[in-house]
Amino acid sequence: MVQGKDIWVVVEHGRGRLKKSSLGLLTEGKRLVAKLGGSLCAVVIGQQVEGFIDTLAQYGAHKLFLLQDSQYEHYISEIYTDLLASLANEYHPGLIVLAATYQGKDLASRLAAHLNVGLASDCANWRFNNQGYLEYIRPVYGGKVYATEIYHSPFIQIFTMRPNVLDIDDPKDSSKPEIIPIKITLNHSIQRSTVLDFLPADPATIDLSEAEIIVAGGKGVGSAENFRLLKNLADLLGGSLGGSRVAVDSRWIPSERQVGQTGKIVGPRLYIACGISGAIQHLMGMKDSQRIIAINTDKNAPIFKIADVKIVGDLREVVPAICCRLRREKYETA
Ligand SMILES: Cc1cc2nc3c(=O)[nH]c(=O)nc-3n(C[C@H](O)[C@H](O)[C@H](O)COP(=O)(O)OP(=O)(O)OC[C@H]3O[C@@H](n4cnc5c(N)ncnc54)[C@H](O)[C@@H]3O)c2cc1C
Structure with a gap:
């Protein structure tokens, strides 16, 4: 005792x-x-x-x-x-x-x-x-x-x-x-090891619970192919990919990338939820994110209740448009 x-x-x-x-x-x-x-x-x-x-x-x-x-x-x-x-x-x-x-x-x-x-x-x-x-x-x-x-x-x-x-x-x-x-x-x-240098973590492989920026997709993404759009956005932001259980069960992303009650509990600076409805089990994993942007075709989707920025629209149009804007800004400031 x-x-x-x-x-x-x-x-x-x-x-x-x-x-x-x-x-x-x-x-x-x-x-x-x-x-x-x-x-x-x-x-x-x-x-x-x-x-x-x-x-x-x-x-x-x-x-x-x-x-x-x-x-x-x-x-x-x-x-x-x-x-x-x-x-x-x-x-x-x-x-x-x-x-x-x-x-x-x-x-x-x-x-x-x-x-x-x-x-x-x-x-x-x-x-x-x-x-x-x-x-x-x-x-x-x-x-x-x-x-x-x-x-x-x-x-x-x-x-x-x-x-x-x-x-x-x-x-x-x-x-x-x-x-x-x-x-x-x-x-x-x-002592068997010595620290030689510190390298920035690769957002693609970092444990999601330690990620600073997460771009997450759900059933609304529709296919593994469409997940590439989210990957482009994550790469531009230096973020990591995550997803709902439906995205994992559909094998669009690996299981260690699942966010929620039975996945990872995350707390990034920015969480971008694309085509995720906002089921309670998903919210349990990401509601403490500092800023939440939600993209959904359904203006009544529950995810919008906790989102700081709400975008009602088709992610297949919205995500490429954001990427285009980010690329332009990067190009102009380069
Ligand atoms: C015990 C238990 C544990 C669970 N644990 C988890 C967990 O850890 N994590 C988890 O995520 N879930 C978990 N679930 C499942 C959870 O209940 C939901 O079923 C799941 O989160 C729904 O995933 P989704 O939001 O991707 O899909 P859906 O609820 O089907 O939502 C899809 C959303 O995409 C939108 N959409 C469709 N097309 C587009 C488009 N082109 N552009 C933009 N938006 C679009 C729709 O309007 C909809 O809001 C658990 C369930 C149980 C019972």
Whole structure:
């Protein structure tokens, strides 16, 4: 049982900014602490992390473990795992929570193996059962069903949460958190990889839950052939292709590109929904997009209720027209 022990949120950051998913995890952490007791702790690893202290406290962290060193500048799996495992062995938290991002999934699985404890990965939710055990709820079989998992381990439990399902509480004025600076002597012999360079991610292959711009198509696209129109638009915008379950079932796009309740939960800056009606199961996956443009022939389509820009028209005419305009603008500014 994990009652009364501290709950750790492993914080992710990049380019001097905290990732939204980490703030969401702190909100989850507050809910867990309210049930389980203990303190909510943020664990931050990096070269320059002091600048995050106030924000993490405002989002609910009572205690901050700061692992700050030029050697921790880049995420290196072996090193970060070793640091976290040493810390966990010394401080014995009850729960360690990470976002199910590429980094979080990599780190959580290594850490669980290192500590020889259970890991519930890619959870959509959690709850307590009648015996007071924490149950982790996670989609399996491509999201067709949900599995409920329980760990009876008296030691640490680790779980990762899907990044875009997390609500984020508003920041609050907070009392000063307890700061625990940590110095761990690195065991360089375990390091097998080195960061040489950072290359921009390819929007065609990036995990949709991390995409900044998504052009998504539904049944209204009509054919795999017509999906090329959407691909042209995505390429011009530097965006990624997504779609509804109908588009996946019709084999116009691969299943990992499905958005919705049983697909990916996304949170891009811009979501362009083409020929998608806006069924509740689809909206569940994309309603938190910052800006939504919907293109649909039916002016009463439910998707228009949440769209910022509503275009009533045939996507086979509208999408090429937008592409034409974008190309012209690119040409004029080149
Ligand atoms: C348990 C469960 C889980 C589900 N999970 C998901 C999920 O994760 N993701 C998901 O998407 N769905 C999911 N669904 C299915 C969901 O209920 C809908 O059936 C699906 O989202 C509808 O897809 P659609 O919008 O592409 O098709 P439709 O609802 O058929 O809508 C097509 C739209 O295209 C418009 N249109 C037609 N021609 C054109 C044109 N030429 N130009 C512009 N617009 C045009 C139409 O007006 C219509 O609004 C799930 C269902 C269940 C029961």
